[in-house]
Amino acid sequence: MSDPSTASVVSTPGAHPTDSAAPATAGQPQSNDKPRGLLGDAWRDLRRKPLFWISATLIVIFLLMAAFPALFAPGDAVNGSLSRSLDKPSANGWFGYDVQGRDVYARVIYGARASIVVAVLSVMGTLLIGGTMGIISGYRGGWVDALLSRIADVFFGLPFVLGAIVILTTFNGSGAGNSKAQIMGLVTASLIVLSWPVVMRLMRSSVLATKEADYIVAARALGAGTGRIILKHLLPNCLAPLLVYGTIMVGSFIGAEATLSFLGVGLKSPVVSWGIMISDGQQFVRVAPGLVFFPAAFLVTAVLSFVMLGESVREALDPKLR
Amino acid sequence: MGRYLLRRLLQLVPVFIGTTFLIYWLVWAVPGDPFAGKCGERRCPDQYIAFMTEKYHLDQNVFVQYANYMKNLLQGDFGQTFSQREISDIILTSYPNTLKLAVVALAIEAVIGLGAGVLSGLRRNGFLDNLVLVSTLFLIALPVFVVGFVLQWLLGVQWGIIKPTVSSEMRWSELIVPGFVLGSASVAYIARVARTSIAENRRADYVRTAIAKGLPMRRVVGVHLLRNSLIPVVTLLGTDLGALMGGAIVTEGIFGINGIGRQVFRAIITKESATVVGIVVVLVLVYLVMNLLVDLLYAALDPRIRYE
Numbered sequence: 001m002s003d004p005s006t007a008s009v010v011s012t013p014g015a016h017p018t019d020s021a022a023p024a025t026a027g028q029p030q031s032n033d034k035p036r037g038l039l040g041d042a043w044r045d046l047r048r049k050p051l052f053w054i055s056a057t058l059i060v061i062f063l064l065m066a067a068f069p070a071l072f073a074p075g076d077a078v079n080g081s082l083s084r085s086l087d088k089p090s091a092n093g094w095f096g097y098d099v100q101g102r103d104v105y106a107r108v109i110y111g112a113r114a115s116i117v118v119a120v121l122s123v124m125g126t127l128l129i130g131g132t133m134g135i136i137s138g139y140r141g142g143w144v145d146a147l148l149s150r151i152a153d154v155f156f157g158l159p160f161v162l163g164a165i166v167i168l169t170t171f172n173g174s175g176a177g178n179s180k181a182q183i184m185g186l187v188t189a190s191l192i193v194l195s196w197p198v199v200m201r202l203m204r205s206s207v208l209a210t211k212e213a214d215y216i217v218a219a220r221a222l223g224a225g226t227g228r229i230i231l232k233h234l235l236p237n238c239l240a241p242l243l244v245y246g247t248i249m250v251g252s253f254i255g256a257e258a259t260l261s262f263l264g265v266g267l268k269s270p271v272v273s274w275g276i277m278i279s280d281g282q283q284f285v286r287v288a289p290g291l292v293f294f295p296a297a298f299l300v301t302a303v304l305s306f307v308m309l310g311e312s313v314r315e316a317l318d319p320k321l322r
Numbered sequence: 323m324g325r326y327l328l329r330r331l332l333q334l335v336p337v338f339i340g341t342t343f344l345i346y347w348l349v350w351a352v353p354g355d356p357f358a359g360k361c362g363e364r365r366c367p368d369q370y371i372a373f374m375t376e377k378y379h380l381d382q383n384v385f386v387q388y389a390n391y392m393k394n395l396l397q398g399d400f401g402q403t404f405s406q407r408e409i410s411d412i413i414l415t416s417y418p419n420t421l422k423l424a425v426v427a428l429a430i431e432a433v434i435g436l437g438a439g440v441l442s443g444l445r446r447n448g449f450l451d452n453l454v455l456v457s458t459l460f461l462i463a464l465p466v467f468v469v470g471f472v473l474q475w476l477l478g479v480q481w482g483i484i485k486p487t488v489s490s491e492m493r494w495s496e497l498i499v500p501g502f503v504l505g506s507a508s509v510a511y512i513a514r515v516a517r518t519s520i521a522e523n524r525r526a527d528y529v530r531t532a533i534a535k536g537l538p539m540r541r542v543v544g545v546h547l548l549r550n551s552l553i554p555v556v557t558l559l560g561t562d563l564g565a566l567m568g569g570a571i572v573t574e575g576i577f578g579i580n581g582i583g584r585q586v587f588r589a590i591i592t593k594e595s596a597t598v599v600g601i602v603v604v605l606v607l608v609y610l611v612m613n614l615l616v617d618l619l620y621a622a623l624d625p626r627i628r629y630e
Contacts, residue, residue, distance in 0.1 A: 150333070157341040158606070165590050285475055
């Protein structure tokens with residue numbers, strides 16, 4: 001890493017990280033003939049970290065849970081039988097039953113879907129909108145930058161929970177007969193609306209830092225158009241911090257969605273979600289602490305694994321820490 | 323400095339107007355009858371509707387409404403709730419409580435976060451450092467409502483160490499646990515920022531010089547290292563105070579504190595639109611001013627920064 005500028009120029013984010021690292025012989029510096037890029041370096045670093053493997057495994061499990069809940073829980077998550085109301089954990093219902101006699105284990109498994117879908121969609125939307133705005137305002141500068149930055153400030157000035165509650169009660173109040181997909185869409189939209197300014201600032205500052213780099217100037221001198229410079233040169237070199245932030249953001253959005261559902265303004269009852277379960281279970285916490293404990297444990301584990309993944313990727317990508 | 327301040331203040335104006343207008347539009351101008359469900363199980367009397375329409379200029383478009391609202395606001399008139407209670411009254415009674423809670427949270431953040439950050443930053447990769455890293459990771463991952471609920475249940479209900487809810491006198495001792503809950507995530511961020519900052523400055527030339535000329539370690543850390551590493555921490559604490567006061571909705575709800583967060587949540591749920599706007603105006607103003615103060619503090623703490 002004697003010459004940081006070459007190290008970052010060589011990076012080829014389009015290729016999958018595994019391509020640039022020698023797969024079979026870990027630790028042996030036999031790939032000297034081919035210079036490794038930033039991502040290749042990061043991947044080598046990452047592979048040695050137990051934290052990365054633990055969090056990646058957990059995330060894969062959670063994603064599978066969200067995609068194929070029936071694989072993990074054969075039980076019924078939505079319908080219950082009142083005869084089993086508040087039953088203790090048993091061989092049939094591993095985590096016990098809630099007040100409606102629904103299987104808590106099945107509900108916890110099925111709850112992964114709503115939380116993860118909402119979080120992933122919101123992160124994608126936030127990155128897309130915030131990233132685009134950031135590139136535009138960083139690259140164009142001038143009045144466009146000033147205008148977009150002020151708009152971002154407006155949304156940034158709203159306290160997060162407060163803003164989300166206002167948006168959701170307005171469009172998703174108790175009277176509104178929104179369908180399941182509409183409710184999830186509204187929660188996603190409110191998360192995006194309130195958090196894109198952060199991504200925009202991040203993107204804007206890294207565009208500003210790269211804009212005057214030699215390779216951009218060279219590309220412009222060679223006659224590359226704005227679109228080509230942004231897509232081929234600017235974007236790949238500004239992507240790393242965005243990806244790290246995005247990963248951590250998935251975790252915090254899962255938490256945010258649960259908070260909103262807990263307050264009773266986010267997802268609502270036919271949807272199964274950890275926040276709703278905790279909110280429902282808290283009245284019975286003295287008789288059946290499991291009703292709160294199990295969804296909370298899943299929620300915390302899910303948030304933790306995304307935060308851990310982002311954390312270890314950031315450490316691997318940050319040359320300062322090496 | 324003066325010109326910088328002026329420019330910043332001028333920048334605040336459009337942001338303030340934008341944010342408050344956004345909220346105003348959200349709570350007032352959304353399609354639907356604003357009086358639905360306001361008068362219990364029956365339709366509101368016509369006189370009441372006429373009176374309210376007149377009072378809030380509901381027959382005009384939202385820009386005129388907003389302009390009227392702002393004109394009153396600038397004269398210190400926050401308006402009244404639907405039941406004719408002065409909104410400034412609500413804010414004045416509940417805001418001190420939130421402020422008290424936020425101050426406790428900030429103190430806890432500063433003490434625990436800074437302490438953990440300094441200890442782990444000085445001995446990187448030691449046992450303590452790893453402990454701090456892991457525990458901050460946990461604090462970041464735990465949503466506030468989970469922390470609050472679990473602590474309230476364990477300490478308050480199961481073990482009986484604290485009272486589960488805070489009494490109306492708001493004694494400082496009662497506020498320690500809610501304050502910790504409110505600041506839990508920020509404690510982690512502050513510890514991490516302090517750790518990085520200390521670890522970075524630990525390798526700086528001036529620290530090496532100070533050690534080399536034989537200063538005791540306590541003086542090196544306390545005077546040279548800490549003062550120079552404190553800048554990002556102070557920034558974070560300052561912005562956090564603004565954010566804490568808007569983010570106390572969950573904590574205040576769990577511990578039954580009659581603060582601004584609880585008032586605004588109640589107002590949103592019961593559709594007391596005027597109250598919502600009034601409180602949000604105050605919160606946004608506090609947040610913006612705090613951010614400005616932090617930027618100004620920058621220059622005071624670090625003489626290298628000049629705003630001209």
